[in-house]
Structures are given as structure tokens and as C-alpha cells.
Amino acid sequence: MTEPGISRVLAASLHQAISDLLADRLEFYENWLDSDGMRHGTIGLAALNAVLSFLRREGEAYKDVVQLAGRYAAGWTVEAQGRGKRALLVASPRAVRVRAAIGAARRAVAATHPGCHATARMANGSGVFEVRGSLFCNVRQRASEPLCGFYASLLARLLELHEAGMTARIRGCKAVGDGGCVIEINEVTSAE
Numbered sequence: 041m042t043e044p045g046i047s048r049v050l051a052a053s054l055h056q057a058i059s060d061l062l063a064d065r066l067e068f069y070e071n072w073l074d075s076d077g078m079r080h081g082t083i084g085l086a087a088l089n090a091v092l093s094f095l096r097r098e099g100e101a102y103k104d105v106v107q108l109a110g111r112y113a114a115g116w117t118v119e120a121q122g123r124g125k126r127a128l129l130v131a132s133p134r135a136v137r138v139r140a141a142i143g144a145a146r147r148a149v150a151a152t153h154p155g156c157h158a159t160a161r162m163a164n165g166s167g168v169f170e171v172r173g174s175l176f177c178n179v180r181q182r183a184s185e186p187l188c189g190f191y192a193s194l195l196a197r198l199l200e201l202h203e204a205g206m207t208a209r210i211r212g213c214k215a216v217g218d219g220g221c222v223i224e225i226n227e228v229t230s231a232e
């Protein structure tokens with residue numbers, strides 16, 4: 041029986057963020073995030089769980105690494121759309137750009153692992169983006185702070201790249217005892 045794989049984008053974005061922020065620890069993490077596994081899409085759930093477990097022990101660096109990884113994943117997701125689609129989206133009405141960014145985020149979340157998916161609800165210029173089956177928030181003991189920064193950063197960066205004029209912030213996290221990972225979406229205000 042083979043283990044479900046982790047998306048190449050997730051593995052590569054974590055690897056790149058670790059390389060940028062924890063360069064002296066990269067060799068250690070490459071025990072699980074090896075180049076062959078990333079290239080062939082064969083990095084499994086056990087390897088990713090090991091990486092995340094060790095990253096959480098890095099203290100404040102965990103938050104920085106997963107947020108940067110989310111930004112990388114968003115950037116690579118948009119690059120994969122192609123120039124024509126990006127140009128068309130930027131020229132579209134804001135509501136279309138918001139829907140496109142949220143749709144791209146939902147597809148990116150679903151691609152991370154077969155058991156992970158996201159839903160979104162928008163009304164009156166704000167909404168919620170909820171992640172179920174979060175790989176980052178699957179912990180044995182309750183965490184002291186939210187662990188789903190990858191998803192919030194991914195969504196925030198996609199909204200930014202789609203010029204949607206929206207922000208994304210964690211409102212709830214399964215790892216801290218909330219019902220699920222909930223990211224709040226709001227219009228950018230002049231104070232931000």
C-alpha cells in the first residue's frame with residue numbers, strides 16, 4: 041500500500057522557506073524533503089509530519105517558515121496560470137478578481153494532500169475561508185498559538201497578486217482547540 045503524496049508545491053515551498061530562513065538546518069530537513077521526492081512527487085504524509093513536527097520545535101522560526109512557504113506557494117500558483125490569464129484577471133472587475141483568488145486558494149489547498157480541502161463564504165465585502173484536514177494543525181496536544189499560517193499566507197498573497205484589495209487573517213485554528221482552521225477575509229482599509 042502506498043502512502044498518499046504531498047503536493048510538489050507544498051514540499052518545494054517548505055524547502056525553499058527553510059533554505060531561506062534556516063539555512064544552517066537545511067541539510068537536516070532534507071532527510072525528509074529530498075530533491076528526488078520533490079521532483080517525482082513522492083514525499084509522503086509521514087515525511088511532511090516529521091518536517092512540521094521538527095519545525096514547531098524551532099520556536100518563532102516555525103511561524104516565519106510556514107508563512108514564507110505560503111507566499112512562495114501562492115506565487116508559484118499564479119505563475120502557473122500563464123501571462124494571458126493573469127492579464128485578463130487584472131483587467132477584470134474586482135469581484136471577479138476576489139473570486140479568482142479564492143478559487144485559486146481552494147485549489148491550492150486541495151492539492152496539498154488528498155484529505156485537505158477548503159470552503160469559502162463571502163458576503164458584503166468580507167468572508168471566511170475554512171480549511172479542513174489541515175496538515176499543519178494535525179497535532180496530538182493543543183498548541184499555544186495557531187499553526188495554520190501557511191494557509192493564511194497563501195490566501196493573503198493570492199488576494200494581493202490578484203489585486204483584490206482584501207486581507208486574510210487567522211480567526212480560528214484547530215490546533216488551538218477551535219472547530220477548524222478559519223481565515224477571515226476583509227476589505228483593505230486605509231489604516232492597513
